[in-house]
Amino acid sequence: MKRHPSGPIVIAAGGTGGHLFPGQALAQELRRRGRKIVLMTDERVQRFDKLFPEADIFEVPSATPSGGGLVGMVKAVPSIIAGIARSIAVLQRVKPAALIGFGGYPTLPPVAAAIVRGVPCCVHEQNAVLGRVNRLVAPHVHAVASTFEAPKFLKSRDASKLVLTGNPVRDAVIAQADRPYQAPQSNGLFHLLVFGGSQGARVMSDVVPGALALLPQEMRARLRVVQQARPEDIERVRGIYEEAGIAAELASFFDDMPERIAAAHLVIGRSGASTVSELSVIGRPAILVPLPHSLDNDQKANAEKFGSAGAGWMIEQKDFTEEMLSSRLQTLFNNSGELVAAAQAAKKMGQPQAVRELANLVEALGRGDYHPLRDRAAKNAAIESGSTNLNFAAGGA
Known part of the structure; x- marks a missing residue:
């Protein structure tokens, strides 16, 4: 040709x-x-x-x-x-x-x-x-x-x-790259972002709301949750948060996700390549739950790279329970230095x-x-x- x-x-x-x-x-x-x-x-x-x-x-x-x-x-x-x-x-x-x-x-x-x-x-x-x-x-x-x-x-x-x-x-991610990480203050608000990739992940709706509901009342009061959920899960998730007294914004899709990532103290999500790259360029700590049964375990490999760099924590879906996640979150709530170190490590991975x-x-x-x-x-x-x-x-x- x-x-x-x-x-x-x-x-x-x-x-x-x-x-x-x-x-x-x-x-x-x-x-x-x-x-x-x-x-x-x-x-x-x-x-x-x-x-x-x-x-x-x-x-x-x-x-x-x-x-x-x-x-x-x-x-x-x-x-x-x-x-x-x-x-x-x-x-x-x-x-x-x-x-x-x-x-x-x-x-x-x-x-x-x-x-x-x-x-x-x-x-x-x-x-x-x-x-x-x-x-x-x-x-x-x-x-x-x-x-x-x-x-x-x-x-x-x-x-x-x-x-x-x-x-x-994307340009929208680069635009957030210079936004510094602000560590959560003791007794201040804690911004948590939860999403499962562009098409959502039901496990986030099944586990995260219940895990947050298990937190002590003082921590629940400080939480500000932004969560992507599948349309059929939104009302169920909203009900759990309302009963637990947790302020939450829910949607099936956010077209300003890079801004949401930059505003978060911690992200909980899948470990697709774009998610890991965007977290790294913006520099935010994350708990990553790889998609199980994916071809060749590519998401697990991504999460392992992210975790081994000190940028976050991988939890396999079989271990991703309400009790386990609630315990991990309580530890992070009380250790802002660990979050800051993870954010810095994520930033070093950015390309x-x-x-x-x-x-x-x-x-x-x-x-x-x-x-x-x-x-x-x-x-x-x-x-x-x-x-x-x-x-x-x-x-x-």
Whole structure:
């Protein structure tokens, strides 16, 4: 396929926030650089189309193999093939400079089409575990951008393609990055934020309200809770808080979540890649409850990285009980120094430059002047010399 260096950048991202938010962050940065954006995703994009207001959006058929076995894979094949055909047609029409996939099965057809058509292509891995689609396409793409230095399941044959960019966060998150953490004062208000990712998590509604109700009355009076809950759970959760005398604001979705994170003394949530990245850039301590039974335990790996850095505490869902959580919260209530230390550790993990690094990579691919070995050597030299300019040698902005 003929190169089109000035063409649009195609972002392929699945219809969940964990994949779309990094894509949105990249789109915002590329738009500032004057690039046109094309988004290719699945039917769930209707919930998130406002995240890409200036992009041309194409819905692409896809399917996730159910059950993980051969039968599930066979059932998914027709939709994947249809998605590849649709993606090839889109690429022929828009003539992109490059394509980047953000993982998940909805990105497989666009990435496969880019490989077939010879469109410069890379993938980004947000988690500490390389996802199955990214593992599948890694031998065939030009680069594997990563949040972590050594994502699990990256094969040695593909290690030379790894580019440590970090996980891009949205402009709204960057806007809160300089907001300092204010430690809770003794006898002052304690702001607690509870959420379970872009689609909610029932376990938060099942456990957190009851755990808070077990706290001593003096602590309950100090609490100011903001909690995301599924629509069908809101009234049940509200009733528990009202009976316990706890002030709570509930909604099924908050469109100002970065501000909510910045205002919190403590966050309780899942450990998806976007959540961990946003907590780190803003610098807030968290109790993380990984989604159980997720493919390859990627959320557990993320939470372990966060916890081992001293930024928070992981509680596996099987141990996430009202009594256990209430006890942990009482300890933190009485130890603001522990919260401050965790907030500082989270901040050290932050990668606010990630979106620039990833945009540099994608643009270099589009120009045809990205060379992994040369650019890695240039970056290493910059680090050794103490330079903060880590842009790709081949024309980073």
